[in-house]
Structures are given as structure tokens and as C-alpha cells.
Amino acid sequence: MPAVEAKVFHIDSLREFSTRIFLHFGITKEDATQAADVLASADLRGIDSHGVARLYSYFGLLNEGLINPKPRIAAVRSTLSTATIDGDNGLGLVVGPQANRIVMDMADKAGSGWVSVCNTNHFGIAGYYVLQALERDMIGWAMTNSSSLVTPLWGAQRMLGTNPIAIAFPGKEEPPIVIDFATSAVAYGKLEIARRKIESIPLGWGIDRNGRDTTNPEDIIDGGCMLPLGSDRERGGQKGYCLGVMVDVLCAVLGGANWGPFAPPFALRQVIPTRSVGKGIGHFFGAMRIDGFIDPAEFKRQIDEYVRTFRASKPAPGTNGPLIPGDPERLAEADRRKNGVPLLMPVVEDLRAISKQTGIPFD
């Protein structure tokens, strides 16, 4: 197939543009910088769907007054190591980092901290949050629910978001192990790419509107459902479904956000759920002090050994052997810091449209 046309940008330009867009809506300097940093992290780490490609959606929601640019983020209930935080319908890119700082501050005092966050919006990549925890010698956890795309096993209805889970563990000389994945069999972005290229997809990614297996991405996007990790009963689809439910309950039921099929959409012009059972979408964050369990130097030494042992293990035929979780994103970041971030032309067009509307220069 022909290469999709792209234009390359320096990460600092993208970060600057995002910051100025957020400032345009009266978001404080600190919050705008923070929000832009979360987006930049996705662009650097190669999670293109969650970076500046989403600025257009955030812009739309802010422009329509559907997101509060000046949220008062506050705990509504707490113990020494737990809390529920109300994000006051702020940007998830602002509420998320604030809630994550709260769990790390809790962990400083109590050994660990855990918060469920309601009344919030999409928070970017889950991996961003657990990387923050590494800087404080903590093991961070991050999850979020999102609008429904995934069917339960044996179902034929969108009931769960792609509900990602992230957690990270620091090494000493080796890079950290950084785990960050959606609990669906595949990322939604892969369906969109296959559709754009008019390619068929493997069985196990999704079902059509009648609940039948399909290899046509259009069938899934147009009223069908994505399948949970594991895909079918034979290969453990019930486990991916369980993970999706786990994330949904921790993020949304526990903190009083909208769960399951009632999670509100991310972008304008998407279907609004018929019912509300809580406030906004929900996140769940955790932080555990490593020295609450073990000497951090010893932990990092063992993680180094872990990474080396797994790297040295026997490769499957035709492969270079196992990766360590976080490898692809780390390599992408090294490349993109040096060579810039390629944005697809439709994304560039979106950003140009925002530029035109706001008068904030782009490229």
C-alpha cells in the first residue's frame, strides 16, 4: 500500500501549540503546561492516537463549554491511604496528574495511596502517570474507564471501554519495566488504520452488529463491538472481560462516575448514553513506596537482573526474542526526540483548523 503522508514536527512545537490552545480557554499556565505535557508524552512514546491528535477533540469540548477549564479538584471522602476525588469536570489531562500527585503524597505518609476519581474526562495515556511515580521511587498504578466499545464475552453489545491498565517498576542500570495496555484484544486505532487502508483484520478483534465474527474493520466501527483481550472462550476472552470490568468498577463505581455503557463519549458528535449513573468518567490511581516493602536499591538491582534474564531467554523462531514491557515506547521516544514526531496529514489539518479558529500559529 502507499505510505500514508505525514509531516514531521519537533516535540517542543507541538507542546507549545497545545499549551497555547489550553491557555486560550482560560486554563491556568500551570494546568495548560501540565495538560500539554501529557499529550507530548503520548506523541513521544509513539501512542499517536492519544497525543496531539486528540487536541481537536479537547478543543471541541472546551469550545462548547462541555469541559470546565478551571476545575476545583477536591477529595470528597478519604482515609490515610484512600480517597475519592471529584474532578469538577476538568480536563482529564489536569485532573489525572493532580489526583496522581495526591496518591503519591498519601504514599509518602502512609506507605501507599489509592484514589478513585469521578467527574473527569479522558486523561491521555495511562503510562504517563506511572512514569511520574518512578521519579519518586514508587510503583504507580493507573487505570481509566471510557465510552463503551467492547462487548462482554458471549455478548453482542458495547458495554465496556477499552479500559487501560498501567503499572511500572524501576531498574537501576536497565530501563524501567513499563506496562500500559488496553484490556480489549486490540487498540481502536488499529481498526481505524485498517479501515483507512481498506484491509481485512484478523478474527478475534471484533464482531459485527449482529454479533458475528468479522474480518472487516468497517463492521466493528459501524455498530459492531470490539472483543475483550483473549477474544473468545477458547482463548480466554472471559479473562479480558474480567479485566475490563475490574477497571470499570475501580474507576467508576467506586468513585461515583458513569460506568459501563453509561460512560459519556470523548468527542463531540458521538452518541450520548441514554442514562447517567454518576458523574463524568472515572480514573483509578495507586502509588506504593518501594521502601515500604524492600530496600529500593535491592529492588532495582533485582529488576535489572529480571530484565537481563528475560532478554537472554530463548527466542521464538523468526523473532528477535521477547521484549521487555516498555521497550517499544522507549525506543520510539529516543527516535522522536531526535528525529521529530510524524503527524498524519488529517491530524495536521485538524490542528491547522484549530490554529485558524484561535489565531494561534501552527507550523
Next chain:
Amino acid sequence: MPAVEAKVFHIDSLREFSTRIFLHFGITKEDATQAADVLASADLRGIDSHGVARLYSYFGLLNEGLINPKPRIAAVRSTLSTATIDGDNGLGLVVGPQANRIVMDMADKAGSGWVSVCNTNHFGIAGYYVLQALERDMIGWAMTNSSSLVTPLWGAQRMLGTNPIAIAFPGKEEPPIVIDFATSAVAYGKLEIARRKIESIPLGWGIDRNGRDTTNPEDIIDGGCMLPLGSDRERGGQKGYCLGVMVDVLCAVLGGANWGPFAPPFALRQVIPTRSVGKGIGHFFGAMRIDGFIDPAEFKRQIDEYVRTFRASKPAPGTNGPLIPGDPERLAEADRRKNGVPLLMPVVEDLRAISKQTGIPFD
């Protein structure tokens, strides 16, 4: 195929027999009763591989002096909400419940509790522990590592155990949501059953000793590897691999147990790893007070609504629709409490052999 011959036992007989076997080794009455309760829970819930079928292995290890019948279980490091516990090489069926009580006691005071446990042995079903937490209006988490059977994605070597994860959420009128699954594509027990019946298995369960896909269970058991949840790169095998690593690090690296390929075997006559990097295997437990986040009555009301909403969702063609996590085990328990627990004849023979050696009557 012909039905495999089985004999049915009342759960109380099995519980009594297990208790007496444990007492035989000088385990205290309290610990023996506790250990037997964990096994009985597996037999009731239909997790046959983890119930009294394993008593023969525990017996063998105790008989050889490889498990300490009178462990001094103690925290070696702690904060208000975290600890590492050394199980003193006790039965996992004793160390696990004790560590789980410690996390719940921590949660009483600090809102949540989290422990990594080293120097322990197999702890039965992970689901047992999270059911205990429900009785205290807590959300319980339980994980364990185990001897290696699963390859990383793109690998061809046993590097991870089947490393299960469990978590549960209580309803008010509806039964709780109980999540408990191994992070491999399929349970090891299913391979053994397929081998016994000389049946082929689906692609995606495992690879042979040369790293090739196989539909012959013998190939996997005889020097091959199980695959992680997701099976291959196209269907998210990297995610199941990430989950296996997550469980392994939390259970073993964090608490100083043996991780990855160095986790010691469960039964006698299994290969001993060439190297030790810690003490025994490891578990990880968590407990979070529901009222540390939300009014527990409101949480349970929402879980009821959640369960009803998912049950009422559209079924896939040819199915009765989605189950709620925990349904199969709950139905098995109701049936087995009423009709007894069927044990396969090889299991009955194992128990008779123990009976003969100890003089403790069986059936």
C-alpha cells in the same frame, strides 16, 4: 468420549480428611483447619485442580520436610499500609490467609493494606482471599507467582508461572462480582484433560519445545510452553505477558521471593531451578475499605445495578448472553454443597494412598 469415572464425596468429609492430614504433621489445629478450608473452597467452587486433588502434593512436601509445619510468619518491613511478610516456608494455605488478615487489619486502620509475601508455597485459589475481604466490606486483591510454564510473547522458554489475579466487589441483593483468573491463555488443567482424552487443542494455547505452534497438548507438557493470555501478537499476547510480569514482580521481586524461571516447583519430582534469587515463591495481597471511597450501601446498590445491566445486555448468537464474573463458581458451589464433590478416580487413588500411609481413614 467416555465419561471419566468419578466418585462423589461430601465436602465435610474432604475437609475433615485434609484437616487430619495436616494435623498429622504437627500443624496446629487452627492452621490445619484453615488450610483445609482453602482447599475445600476450591472443591466447592469447581476449581478441581486446586482443591483436595493437591493434597497429595502438599503431603509429599510435608513428608519430605520441604515445608515448615510450624512457620513463624512475620513482617520484615512495614509502613502504615504496606509490608513484606516472610512466610518462614510455611504452607501457602496457612501463610496466605495470615497475610490476608494482616492486610485487612492494616486497611481497618489506614484505609488500605498491601503486602508482598516471600518464603511461602502454593496458596490454593486466589479467589478464596478476595471472598474473605468481602466479609469485611473491603475490596480484596490476591495474586501469586508459581513455577514457570508460560513463555513471554516472542519467546520459546518457560519464564513465568500461570500467575493468577483475583479481585472481588460486593453486591447488596445480587451476588458479588468475583474475578479470579490465570494470566495464561488457558489453565494448565485443561491441557492435562486434553492429554488424558487424547484430544487436540486450539491453536493459541501453547508451543512445542522448538517454539512452534501446536494443537497437541503433549507437545506443550513435554518441554514446550504455555502461551500468555492473548496468545499471539495479533490478538494481544503482549498484554497477557505484561500481566504475568506484573504479578511476578509484585509477588516475588517486591517481597524478595524467587521470580520468573527461578520460582521453585510445587510438587516433588519436578525440575528444581538452577538458581535461587530469593526465598520460596511469593504472593501479593491488597485490601481497600470500601468506605474509604464511598458509602458501602451506595456501592453495593450500584454493583447490583451493574450486574443487572450486564445480564440484560444483548447475547451473542448461540449463547445465553454474558455471565457475571464469579457466576460459574457460585453455581458450582450451590450444586456441590447439595450434591457433593465429584473426584476423579486418580485423585481418589492418591488420597487412598495418603490414607494408607498415615492411617487416617478415607471414604
